Amino acid sequence: MAETPYVAVDVDVLDRNIAAMAATARQRGLALRPHAKTHKSLEIARRQLANGAAGLTVATVSEAEVFADGGFDDLFIAYPIWPSEERARRLRALADRVRLSVGVDSMESAVALAARVGRLDVLVEVDSGHHRSGVPPKEAELVMAAAERAGHTVRGVFTFPGHAYGPGQRLEAVKDEARALRRAKTAAVRSGGSTPTAAMTEAGDLTEIRPGVYVFGDAQQVELGNCTFDDVALTVAATVVSRRDGHVIVDAGSKVLGADRLPWASGFGRLPDYPQARIVALSEHHATIEMWQEPALGDQLRIAPNHVCATVNLADELIVERAGREIDRWPVDARGANT
Numbered sequence: 591m592a593e594t595p596y597v598a599v600d601v602d603v604l605d606r607n608i609a610a611m612a613a614t615a616r617q618r619g620l621a622l623r624p625h626a627k628t629h630k631s632l633e634i635a636r637r638q639l640a641n642g643a644a645g646l647t648v649a650t651v652s653e654a655e656v657f658a659d660g661g662f663d664d665l666f667i668a669y670p671i672w673p674s675e676e677r678a679r680r681l682r683a684l685a686d687r688v689r690l691s692v693g694v695d696s697m698e699s700a701v702a703l704a705a706r707v708g709r710l711d712v713l714v715e716v717d718s719g720h721h722r723s724g725v726p727p728k729e730a731e732l733v734m735a736a737a738e739r740a741g742h743t744v745r746g747v748f749t750f751p752g753h754a755y756g757p758g759q760r761l762e763a764v765k766d767e768a769r770a771l772r773r774a775k776t777a778a779v780r781s782g783g784s785t786p787t788a789a790m791t792e793a794g795d796l797t798e799i800r801p802g803v804y805v806f807g808d809a810q811q812v813e814l815g816n817c818t819f820d821d822v823a824l825t826v827a828a829t830v831v832s833r834r835d836g837h838v839i840v841d842a843g844s845k846v847l848g849a850d851r852l853p854w855a856s857g858f859g860r861l862p863d864y865p866q867a868r869i870v871a872l873s874e875h876h877a878t879i880e881m882w883q884e885p886a887l888g889d890q891l892r893i894a895p896n897h898v899c900a901t902v903n904l905a906d907e908l909i910v911e912r913a914g915r916e917i918d919r920w921p922v923d924a925r926g927a928n929t
Contacts, residue, residue, distance in 0.1 A: 591916060594829040594890060595842035597905040599920075601912055603823035604805060605637065611788065611804045612641040619793035623647050623666060623781065625802030628899045630924035631908065632660040634805060645689070647800045651680050652927035654690070660923065663688045666781075668748060668800065670695040670715055670723050671703065677929075678706035685710060691745055695725050697736035704740035712737050713748045713779060718770035719763060720752035727773040734774070746779030746797075747771060754786040757814065757854050763787055768795040786816050808898035809860040810852065819862035824908075825892040826859075826901065828877065830885050838884060840891055843875040847893060848900030859893045869893070 615622035624638050627649040635646055635657060645664030648654045654665045665684075670693045673681060684690050685707070694700045695715040703710055714733045717724030725733055734744045749770050754763035764787045771780040772795045783791050783799025791799055806824035807817045828842035844858075849872065851858050857869040858877060867881035877893070885891065895901040902908075902922055910918035 592827070592909050594827050595840075595846045596827050596909050597846070597901060597907075598825055598827050598892070598909045598911050599806070600823050600825075601910050601917065603821065604634070607805050607807065607821060607823055608634075608637050608641050611801060612638075612643065614789055615799060616642065618791065620783075620791065620796060621798040623798055623800050624805070625649070625668070625800050626657060626924070627653060628802035628902065629805055630656075630902055630922050630927070631920055632657070632662075632923045633920045635660070635662060638805075644798070647802070648924075650928055651677055651684070652929045653924045654684055654688075655680065656924040656927050658684060658688045665689070666691040666713070666748075666800075667693060668713075668715075668750070668781075669693050670699055672699055673703050673706045675706070678703075681707045681710070693748065694733065694737055694742075695723050697733055700733065700737040700740045700742060704742060709741045709743065711745050712742045713746050713781060714744065714774075716747050716749045716770045716774070718749040718751050718782070719766040720750055722750070722752065724749060727770040730774045734777070744777075746777035746781065747774040748779070748781035748800075751782060751784055751787050754784055755810065755814070755852070760786050760790065760814070760816070764790045767791075771795050785811060786814060789816075803898055806898045806902075807894070808901075809857075809894045809896045810855065812860060812894065813854075813856060819860075819865065819894070822862055822894045824898055824901070825862065825894050827909075828891050828893055830887055830889045830891065831876070833884055833887060836880060836882055836884075837870075838879050838881060838891075840877050840879065840893070841875065842877055842893060843873045845874050846901070846904060847872065847877065847895045848897055848904060850895075850897035850900050852896070855896055859895045862892055862894055864891070
């Protein structure tokens with residue numbers, strides 16, 4: 591058995607989550623292009639494609655390189671790339687061996703990509719309310735035209751309804767996403783979707799969804815009501831190393847769980863087996879858990895991290911389990927692929 595703390599994946603729950611999202615996309619007439627930044631795993635990506643995914647979404651050029659090396663040949667880098675000399679070289683190499691699409695959200699980036707990389711398949715990013723990157727919807731056609739003039743093949747538009755990651759925001763985010771992409775109705779690809787919004791997205795204004803977190807679930811998704819603890823496939827196994835009145839200390843801290851905690855979150859993660867417990871403090875190697883059903887020293891607890899994407903990026907491998915027993919180990923192939 592692995593030493594704690596370690597990142598465990600229940601393979602049966604994982605497979606169920608993958609199949610359920612694939613069915614959701616099919617039933618709604620939407621292409622599914624899952625975001626691999628969540629799992630960073632070649633094995634999990636293979637399972638997604640085996641269930642009908644059209645290709646993969648990735649967050650960085652280096653993630654694209656890892657998945658291209660792993661045999662995946664249809665990749666979308668879903669952020670507006672500014673091509674340094676080295677990044678341009680890497681993009682050219684990728685475009686020579688896979689069907690590559692990249693994001694742009696300005697005329698300047700479209701021109702720079704054409705000058706430094708050459709012709710690419712691009713999607714223009716539209717801001718649908720998250721207010722990170724992306725152009726206002728009314729400017730999407732202008733950037734699409736500029737990209738075409740620069741020599742690119744414009745495949746369509748995309749957005750990230752990230753404001754759905756807030757209590758009570760899911761329905762409004764779905765509406766915002768549809769309104770934003772509706773402005774580019776002539777685009778062949780209208781790509782959106784996230785784990786919170788996927789189940790409410792209908793074909794028409796969108797043609798494709800790009801959820802990521804759904805494969806594992808996490809404490810944020812449970813607290814938002816988007817899944818239950820029964821849907822959480824990834825947990826961190828931790829050992830109780832200390833106890834005091836009403837609290838236990840375990841050997842998993844921010845260097846394993848990640849430090850994310852949105853203002854509305856009830857703690858630094860959740861315990862599926864003790865739903866009333868709360869992680870009230872997090873240090874680098876320890877978590878302090880407020881719980882009145884005190885386990886014994888040496889007992890193992892399962893922790894669902896707040897933000898599973900951050901947890902996976904901190905792990906070298908995933909311990910694959912079935913019915914609580916280790917059956918395999920999968921490397922986190924794209925760990926640290928952040929450039």
